[in-house]
Amino acid sequence: MVKLVAFFKRKPGLSVEAFQEHWRTRHADLVVMQAGLRRYVQNHTHLSGYARSEPDYDGVAEAWFDDVDAMRELAGAPSYRAVREDEAAFIDAASMGSLLTDEVVILDGEVPREAAKFIAFLKRRADLDHRKFQEHWRERHGPIAARVPGNRRYVQCHVRSGIYESGREPVFDGVPMSWFEDTDALRVSGKSPELAATRSDEAHFLAPGRLPFVIAREIEIKCR
Numbered sequence: 001m002v003k004l005v006a007f008f009k010r011k012p013g014l015s016v017e018a019f020q021e022h023w024r025t026r027h028a029d030l031v032v033m034q035a036g037l038r039r040y041v042q043n044h045t046h047l048s049g050y051a052r053s054e055p056d057y058d059g060v061a062e063a064w065f066d067d068v069d070a071m072r073e074l075a076g077a078p079s080y081r082a083v084r085e086d087e088a089a090f091i092d093a094a095s096m097g098s099l100l101t102d103e104v105v106i107l108d109g110e111v112p113r114e115a116a117k118f119i120a121f122l123k124r125r126a127d128l129d130h131r132k133f134q135e136h137w138r139e140r141h142g143p144i145a146a147r148v149p150g151n152r153r154y155v156q157c158h159v160r161s162g163i164y165e166s167g168r169e170p171v172f173d174g175v176p177m178s179w180f181e182d183t184d185a186l187r188v189s190g191k192s193p194e195l196a197a198t199r200s201d202e203a204h205f206l207a208p209g210r211l212p213f214v215i216a217r218e219i220e221i222k223c224r
Contacts, residue, residue, distance in 0.1 A: 001038065002068055003103050005157055005175050006061040007121070009054075009095035011088075019058055020044050022090040028221045030086055033079045036070035037063060037223050043117055043216035048183060056212040057095070060119050060175075068100070068162075097171045101157035106142040109152040115179040116186045120213040122174040125205055130164045133173055136205040144201055145176070148194045150185040154178045183215065 010019035023042060031040055043060040065071045074080040087093065124133035137156060146154050157175040164170075180186040189195055 001064050001066055001103075002071070002160065003101050003157060004061075004063045004065070004071070004098055005101055006063075006096065006098040007057045008059055008097070009092045010058045011090050011092050014090060016045075016047065016050060016058065019090050023059060024219060024221075027083070027086050027090065030079070030083045031063070032221055032223050034074055034083065035077065035079070036065050036073060038066065039064040040221045040223055042219045042221060043119060043214070044219060045214045045216050046116065046183065049215055055214050056121075057214050060214060060216060071100075099157070099170055099172060099175065100160050100163070101175065102160055104138055104142075104156040104158055105154075106138075106156060107146040107151060107154035109179075111153050111179045112181045114182060115152065115218065116181070116183045117216045117218045118176075118178045118180065118186060118213065119216060120176050120211045121172040122176065122211065123207040123209075124173045125207055128205060130159070130161065130173060133205050134158050137174060141198070141201050141205065144194075145178070145198045148178070148189050148198060149192050150180045150189045152179045152181065179218075186215065 010016065024044070028040070028042065031037070039062075041062040043062070045055050045058050049055040087096070122137075124130065128136075138158070142154070142156060145151070155177045157177065159170050159173055180189065
């Protein structure tokens with residue numbers, strides 16, 4: 001299966017609460033009408049993430065399809081057009097980006113119902129091609145990150161090779177997702193030597209600079 005990861009900010013002037021409600025109800029109803037959609041997950045940024053400043057994104061969506069052809073068949077469908085038209089009601093179009101990815105499960109543990117989900121956005125080092133980046137991330141970095149205390153589940157979303165082979169550069173090269181019991185468990189993990197080891201390894205494959213991220217609440221929407 002392939003997974004589309006989309007990330008975005010809310011429409012200017014729209015409250016966080018109104019954004020989340022519209023996305024969870026009106027927009028979700030439109031999304032799940034699409035033929036070929038196998039699974040759909042919304043990640044709503046925790047309200048605590050707005051305490052000090054605006055988070056990098058207000059939402060991250062995940063949509064699974066059998067293959068790329070199944071996604072292409074949606075291009076001219078009225079259901080897809082309705083989804084895109086509704087985005088203008090709650091999403092800042094200039095902020096929106098998406099990545100077509102392959103999911104690599106590094107740690108497959110049980111996820112608590114009210115888990116805090118940490119989602120980050122990675123750019124590879126300029127001197128690494130995407131294959132070397134993905135190899136290091138999966139084989140070397142993945143096992144290190146999986147040892148962070150409190151990390152219940154850890155998944156890497158690797159951007160599919162097609163975009164690189166076409167000569168284009170994606171806005172990000174990968175999206176890691178980690179589930180913790182709650183925000184307190186996530187906070188405690190940040191002080192651990194295991195997380196320090198994870199951060200130390202980043203210089204081997206990531207571009208320097210701050211990693212955009214969100215701490216979110218995951219909501220799975222049942223597909224029809």
